[in-house]
Amino acid sequence: MTLADIADILGLVFIFLGIATIIISAIGLFKLPDLYLRASAVGTSAGLGVASIVLGALLMDFSGLNLVKAIIAIIAQLLTSAVGSMAIARAGYLNNALPAPITHIDELALTRREVSGGR
Amino acid sequence: MMSWPFRIIGFLFWYAKEFITSNVTVTAEVLRPRRRAKMRPAIVAVPAASRSDSEWTMISSLITLTPGTLTITISKEHKILYVHGMFVENRGQLVAEIQEMEDRMLRAMRRAPGDLTRPTELPVVRPMDEAGESR
Numbered sequence: 361m362t363l364a365d366i367a368d369i370l371g372l373v374f375i376f377l378g379i380a381t382i383i384i385s386a387i388g389l390f391k392l393p394d395l396y397l398r399a400s401a402v403g404t405s406a407g408l409g410v411a412s413i414v415l416g417a418l419l420m421d422f423s424g425l426n427l428v429k430a431i432i433a434i435i436a437q438l439l440t441s442a443v444g445s446m447a448i449a450r451a452g453y454l455n456n457a458l459p460a461p462i463t464h465i466d467e468l469a470l471t472r473r474e475v476s477g478g479r
Numbered sequence: 480m481m482s483w484p485f486r487i488i489g490f491l492f493w494y495a496k497e498f499i500t501s502n503v504t505v506t507a508e509v510l511r512p513r514r515r516a517k518m519r520p521a522i523v524a525v526p527a528a529s530r531s532d533s534e535w536t537m538i539s540s541l542i543t544l545t546p547g548t549l550t551i552t553i554s555k556e557h558k559i560l561y562v563h564g565m566f567v568e569n570r571g572q573l574v575a576e577i578q579e580m581e582d583r584m585l586r587a588m589r590r591a592p593g594d595l596t597r598p599t600e601l602p603v604v605r606p607m608d609e610a611g612e613s614r
Contacts, residue, residue: 381506388509396549396563397520401509403546408502442540449551449563459563465521465570467601468551468561 367419374416381409393460395452399445406441410434483590490587497580498545505546505565521567522551525560525577526597528585537588538581548577558598 381404388401411434418430459466481489508518529535539550539560547565554561564573578597586592 381502384506384509388505391509391513394520396522396551397518397565400505400546400549400563400565403543403549404502404505407498407544407546438544439540442543446539446543446550449549453551459520459522462518463520463522465523465567467524468522 367422371416371419374412374419376416378409378411378413378416381405381412385409393462395457396449396459396463399449403441403445406445407438410437410441487587490583493583494541494580501545501547508565518565519567520563520565521570521573522561522563523567523570523573524601525562525574526599526601527553527558527560528578528581528595528597529558534585534588538584541580541584542577548573559601 385401385403385405388404389398392398392401414430414433414437418426453468508516511517527535527538529538535553535555539553542548542550542560542562549563551561551563553559560577562573562577564576567573582595585595
C-alpha cells in the first residue's frame with residue numbers, strides 16, 4: 361500500500377463520517393422539541409459534518425494549494441454557521457418562539473415584556 | 480505562565496477537544512430513544528469578562544460553535560451572555576463551563592491577560608419600553 365492509497369481510504373472515512381453527522385442532525389431536526397435545541401443539533405452538521413467532508417476531499421486530492429483552500433473553507437464555514445445560528449435563535453426569541461416546557465431555567469424571560477396573546 | 484504564542488496553540492487544541500466531545504454528546508443525544516433522554520435544556524445568564532468588541536464576538540461565536548451550547552444574545556452594558564445549554568444540571572455548572580472557556584480564550588487573545596473579573600451579581604434587567612436596542 362502506498363501513501364496515496366492510505367490517504368484515499370482515510371479521505372473516504374472522513375467523508376462518510378461527515379455524511380453520517382449530517383444525517384443524524386437531520387433526524388435531530390425532527391425529534392427535538394424547540395427552535396433552540398434544533399439549532400444546536402444543526403450545529404453538528406454545519407460544523408463537524410461539513411468540516412470533515414472538506415478534510416476528506418483534501419486527503420483524497422492533496423496539494424499545497426488545496427490545503428490552503430480547505431483551511432479557508434473550514435474557517436469560513438465555522439464562522440458563518442455560528443453567526444447564522446445566533447441570528448436565528450435571537451430572531452426566534454424576539455418573535456415569541458418560547459423554549460419548550462422541558463427547559464427548566466429561562467433567565468432571558470426576565471427581559472421580556474408580557475406577551476399579550478398571539479402576536 | 481506560558482508565553483503568548485504557546486497559549487494560542489494550547490487554546491486551539493483545547494477548543495478542538497471540546498468541539499469534538501460536544502459533537503459526540505449531541506449526536507448521541509439525538510440517537511437516544513426519547514424515554515431515556517438526558518436532555519436538560521436551560522437558558523442561563525452568564526457573567527462575562529470580555530471587554531472589547533472582538534472579544535465579545537469571539538466568545539459568543541465559540542460558544543455557539545460547540546454544539547449543545549448556543550448564545551442567544553449578549554448584554555454588553557450588564558456584561559452578560561445569555562446562553563442556551565442542552566445539558567444543564569444546574570445554573571452553576573453551565574456558568575462554570577462557559578467561564579472556563581472564556582478564561583482560556585482571553586488568555587490566548589490578550590498578550591497580557593489583564594483583568595478577568597466578572598460582575599458577581601446578576602443585574603435587574605427590565606424590558607425596554609418601546610422597540611429599544613437591548614430588547
